[in-house]
Amino acid sequence: MSVGTQRLRDDADRLRAGAIAKREDPKVVDAALEADAARRALSQRVDTLRTERKRLSAEVGALLGGKPVVPATDPKVLALKAESQKVATEMEGLEKELAADVREKYERVVKHKGADGMAPVEGQSCGGCFQQITGNMLSDLMLGRVVMCRSCGRLLYVPESSASA
Numbered sequence: 286m287s288v289g290t291q292r293l294r295d296d297a298d299r300l301r302a303g304a305i306a307k308r309e310d311p312k313v314v315d316a317a318l319e320a321d322a323a324r325r326a327l328s329q330r331v332d333t334l335r336t337e338r339k340r341l342s343a344e345v346g347a348l349l350g351g352k353p354v355v356p357a358t359d360p361k362v363l364a365l366k367a368e369s370q371k372v373a374t375e376m377e378g379l380e381k382e383l384a385a386d387v388r389e390k391y392e393r394v395v396k397h398k399g400a401d402g403m404a405p406v407e408g409q410s411c412g413g414c415f416q417q418i419t420g421n422m423l424s425d426l427m428l429g430r431v432v433m434c435r436s437c438g439r440l441l442y443v444p445e446s447s448a449s450a
């Protein structure tokens with residue numbers, strides 16, 4: 286578990302209480318946690334598949350390159366190649382799902398809470414409450430992670446215009 290998630294979890298109760306105090310929907314905190322957990326599970330699966338794929342192609346390489354030479358049409362080679370292809374396809378699908386999942390969870394938060402549930406990052410500050418955010422939060426955002434402002438609880442996002450800056 287990353288430091289970021291732990292922090293989000295530690296903060297969740299405080300954020301929830303803060304949201305209630307401001308008559309806002311505390312569900313936004315749960316949605317963010319859920320989005321983060323889902324994203325994490327998917328990216329672990331992608332990592333596993335990546336490792337598996339590496340292992341399979343090493344195995345194919347060993348079979349083809351070792352002596353005595355196994356023909357490329359050998360059933361074992363073909364089976365390994367097919368398995369490797371399957372893993373690659375699944376990995377690709379998961380990576381797409383990952384991106385879509387994060388986007389979908391963000392959209393749900395906006396629906397729940399209105400556009401005010403989110404705030405753009407302006408420079409190094411939350412665009413909602415203008416509190417400064419940490420460098421860690423900023424780099425998490427750049428990696429497409431779910432990040433909440435620690436002082437107002439809004440979900441942060443990087444505006445299009447500065448995403449490439």
Ligand SMILES: [Zn+2]
Pocket residue numbers: 404411412413414415416434435436437438439
């Ligand atoms: Zn804020």
